[in-house]
Amino acid sequence: MSVPSATAVPSGRASVRRGDRAGGAPPRSASGNSRVAGYLFVALYVALLLLLGIGPVVYAIYLAFSGPGGFGANFTAAFNDYRFLPAFEHVLEYMAIWLVSQTILVVGLVLMLHTLSRRIGAIFRFLFYIPGALAGAASVIVWLFMLDPTASPFAFVLHWLGYNSFDNTISPGNLPPIFAMMAIWTGAGGWIVVMYGALNNIPTELLEAAEIDGSNGFQTAMRIKLPLIRKWIVYMLVLSFAGGTQLFVEPTVLGQAAMGVGISKYWSPNMLGWFLASQYNQFNEAAAISLVLLVFGLVIAALLVWRGRLFEVD
Amino acid sequence: MLWRGRSLRARVALVALVALTASGGSAVGVSAASAKAKGAPLVVWYDAARAAYVKEYQQTHPGANIKWVLYSGDNNGDGTLQSKFALYNRVGWKAGVSPDVVFDEENYEAGWLGKAPFNDLADLSAYIPKSVWSKDQGLGDCLIDGKLLCLRNDNAANVLWVNTDLWHQFFPGQNPPTTWAQYAADGQSLIKNHPGYYIGEFGQPWDAETYLWGNECPINQAVGPTTLLDNPSSPNCTTIAHLIDSALGAFTHDGPFTTAWVQNKTAQKMVMDIGAIWQGGAIYPNTSGSNGPGTNVMEAYPPPVATNGAHVTGSIGGGLWMVTSHSTQPKAAAALVQYMVTSPKIQGDPKVTQGLPAYAPDQDAWLASLKGVFANPTATIAAIKQAAGEIWTGWSPVPWSVESIFGNTVTPGLVAGGTFSSALTTLAANIKSAAQSAGWQVRSK
Numbered sequence: 233m234s235v236p237s238a239t240a241v242p243s244g245r246a247s248v249r250r251g252d253r254a255g256g257a258p259p260r261s262a263s264g265n266s267r268v269a270g271y272l273f274v275a276l277y278v279a280l281l282l283l284l285g286i287g288p289v290v291y292a293i294y295l296a297f298s299g300p301g302g303f304g305a306n307f308t309a310a311f312n313d314y315r316f317l318p319a320f321e322h323v324l325e326y327m328a329i330w331l332v333s334q335t336i337l338v339v340g341l342v343l344m345l346h347t348l349s350r351r352i353g354a355i356f357r358f359l360f361y362i363p364g365a366l367a368g369a370a371s372v373i374v375w376l377f378m379l380d381p382t383a384s385p386f387a388f389v390l391h392w393l394g395y396n397s398f399d400n401t402i403s404p405g406n407l408p409p410i411f412a413m414m415a416i417w418t419g420a421g422g423w424i425v426v427m428y429g430a431l432n433n434i435p436t437e438l439l440e441a442a443e444i445d446g447s448n449g450f451q452t453a454m455r456i457k458l459p460l461i462r463k464w465i466v467y468m469l470v471l472s473f474a475g476g477t478q479l480f481v482e483p484t485v486l487g488q489a490a491m492g493v494g495i496s497k498y499w500s501p502n503m504l505g506w507f508l509a510s511q512y513n514q515f516n517e518a519a520a521i522s523l524v525l526l527v528f529g530l531v532i533a534a535l536l537v538w539r540g541r542l543f544e545v546d
Numbered sequence: 547m548l549w550r551g552r553s554l555r556a557r558v559a560l561v562a563l564v565a566l567t568a569s570g571g572s573a574v575g576v577s578a579a580s581a582k583a584k585g586a587p588l589v590v591w592y593d594a595a596r597a598a599y600v601k602e603y604q605q606t607h608p609g610a611n612i613k614w615v616l617y618s619g620d621n622n623g624d625g626t627l628q629s630k631f632a633l634y635n636r637v638g639w640k641a642g643v644s645p646d647v648v649f650d651e652e653n654y655e656a657g658w659l660g661k662a663p664f665n666d667l668a669d670l671s672a673y674i675p676k677s678v679w680s681k682d683q684g685l686g687d688c689l690i691d692g693k694l695l696c697l698r699n700d701n702a703a704n705v706l707w708v709n710t711d712l713w714h715q716f717f718p719g720q721n722p723p724t725t726w727a728q729y730a731a732d733g734q735s736l737i738k739n740h741p742g743y744y745i746g747e748f749g750q751p752w753d754a755e756t757y758l759w760g761n762e763c764p765i766n767q768a769v770g771p772t773t774l775l776d777n778p779s780s781p782n783c784t785t786i787a788h789l790i791d792s793a794l795g796a797f798t799h800d801g802p803f804t805t806a807w808v809q810n811k812t813a814q815k816m817v818m819d820i821g822a823i824w825q826g827g828a829i830y831p832n833t834s835g836s837n838g839p840g841t842n843v844m845e846a847y848p849p850p851v852a853t854n855g856a857h858v859t860g861s862i863g864g865g866l867w868m869v870t871s872h873s874t875q876p877k878a879a880a881a882l883v884q885y886m887v888t889s890p891k892i893q894g895d896p897k898v899t900q901g902l903p904a905y906a907p908d909q910d911a912w913l914a915s916l917k918g919v920f921a922n923p924t925a926t927i928a929a930i931k932q933a934a935g936e937i938w939t940g941w942s943p944v945p946w947s948v949e950s951i952f953g954n955t956v957t958p959g960l961v962a963g964g965t966f967s968s969a970l971t972t973l974a975a976n977i978k979s980a981a982q983s984a985g986w987q988v989r990s991k
Contacts, residue, residue: 314979353764382805397806399799447618490951491622491801492751510629512945512984513663515636 262454299516306520310315315498323500327476330412331469338420342427343453357428361421370420372485392411402494411482423468430461466540478502551864573926581694586642587611588878592649593619598898602891619651623947631659631666639872643660646873647882650866653687657943660695668869669693670987673880681906684864686939691771700901702822702864704760705931709839710921712817716740722818726789726850733793746819748797749960751953752862756820757887759860759941761786768942778974785853787966799961802829822862823930824901826920841879845921846929858938885959903935946980
């Protein structure tokens with residue numbers, strides 16, 4: 233999950249600078265140069281997007297609708313695969329737990345942080361952000377130790393919960409909450425930083441006016457701040473949903489470490505796609521599953537954008 | 547899965563390292579593996595445990611034009627080979643780049659890579675004389691649809707490992723079990739009189755190969771090129787499941803290569819355990835990595851006779867040498883495989899090879915090294931030799947992993963307090979689903 237920090241809300245000082253620039257027209261040549269520079273910067277992104285984003289999608293569409301079975305056969309095969317529904321069930325369960333918990337946690341924490349002094353808030357933001365520095369596989373390795381009652385520093389908690397062995401901890405019913413926990417641990421910190429930036433963008437006059445009108449901290453948080461960062465919450469949900477449906481690394485690494493106990497190689501839809509392509513040469517069916525995931529992500533994102541009025545200008 | 551000896555930490559390290567490291571090649575042809583000195587080198591993929599083989603080969607074949615590539619060995623069925631082969635099948639196999647020879651730690655994978663949709667393995671019977679390959683034991687994993695798709699590297703037949711100290715202490719004047727019924731009865735006795743001690747481990751993915759394979763349970767039996775017999779109702783399956791359930795409290799659910807096993811000193815609490823030949827030296831040493839009682843108190847006994855009276859056993863792991871059907875030098879590739887599997891310098895030398903050689907003529911030299919390692923070496927060697935020739939051939943190498951299915955279906959149920967009998971139907975149903983989606987017909991009778 234990459235969060236473009238540059239988009240995270242300009243500070244008051246930046247606004248002033250923008251105003252200054254607007255006051256006097258910049259020299260023509262400078263404008264031309266910056267336009268070229270702009271295109272150059274974008275060009276690299278566009279090239280990579282075409283090569284590693286759009287290209288594979290087009291290829292996947294081609295694969296999904298071709299193959300020996302003919303048009304649509306790959307989708308029928310995917311839907312009829314006995315691993316298809318359980319994989320989607322797993323991921324939906326995981327996302328229900330993750331998205332709800334993460335949203336409540338991130339919004340709650342950031343609203344609390346925003347009431348703290350700048351320095352203390354900064355320390356906490358940094359602390360929350362640290363786990364996000366770990367890549368997916370590395371975070372799973374940390375969690376391998378955390379979840380093993382014989383190695384975990386929190387073994388007493390695991391024992392208290394009745395888990396006396398690693399296999400016990402990672403029993404099938406526990407997997408969605410475990411992966412949700414991992415995702416929150418690595419992802420929430422980044423979103424807290426973004427949301428905090430969004431909160432800083434709220435004009436001070438507005439908060440002062442609320443205070444003068446007798447609004448207490450809780451009321452200000454719920455009635456002023458929360459509605460004003462709504463779009464950021466929707467933005468977080470859109471990106472998280474897209475990432476969440478593609479869950480792959482965590483169950484794969486955990487499954488390997490558990491030596492195949494409890495977690496199948498087709499636990500999530502993305503894993504099932506990989507499994508079919510790489511273990512059975514069934515690239516067409518795998519592409520069909522990828523497209524189902526893509527459409528699923530797009531529909532939900534469109535719904536969130538529409539319901540959350542993400543692109544409306546205030 | 548040839549060598550499961552690793553702690554959680556080691557496993558983590560293994561997972562963290564994406565192990566596909568190419569090692570340098572050496573040159574020139576030799577009589578045994580006459581890889582062409584000029585032109586593309588013979589590409590050989592081997593795993594870390596075979597590094598000593600490679601070293602020995604390089605010493606005896608200086609100048610052979612071979613590119614040695616170290617890879618995971620498809621350890622624990624990680625799927626490396628399938629994914630690499632799938633990609634080569636898309637982009638094309640290329641001499642000197644794609645593998646000619648592959649060592650595989652998963653004993654069932656010749657039935658995966660050698661059959662549709664892969665069909666990527668060469669029939670070695672065209673290059674290796676029958677007088678040689680017929681002495682290679684455990685070929686049930688290699689003789690597939692009338693073709694010899696691999697040679698077995700080591701024989702991983704299961705024996706009954708007994709801790710003689712504990713046995714004499716808990717069962718004075720009694721002999722270790724020779725039948726599954728006696729085995730279960732001894733388990734019940736332990737539960738009653740010595741709780742906390744075990745007659746085996748149960749719940750690890752390879753336990754299907756211990757208890758079901760070892761009792762001729764027809765749950766994974768290829769009866770045609772793409773026809774599977776999957777009959778969990780067979781008495782060979784239900785009886786063993788029932789016997790194990792009757793002594794379930796005498797089995798530990800911890801796997802021998804977990805931190806829990808080492809920390810709880812589980813190896814010291816195993817009064818006996820049915821496991822592969824290689825497990826004797828891998829699980830029971832009194833080193834910090836194993837925390838076992840020491841191999842000197844362990845003695846191998848023949849595995850229990852199947853409930854139908856047959857003298858058979860299962861097999862856990864054991865590696866395979868395979869030649870890809872796309873090799874441009876199949877003769878040289880097969881010669882290398884033959885050398886690796888039969889050479890006394892490799893298979894007869896316990897410093898080079900860790901498991902009992904599958905190639906029978908090399909076994910005595912290797913077995914002689916067990917003297918001084920295990921209790922009652924003469925009996926241990928005899929039991930190992932007996933078991934090595936008793937592997938049931940009705941457990942077939944197929945294009946799905948029964949280990950994986952077992953780990954995902956039976957183990958979670960057991961951990962949650964269920965029984966083997968109740969999990970058997972689910973296991974069979976999942977094997978059926980896996981077989982059908984691989985394009986196989988499944989029948990229950």
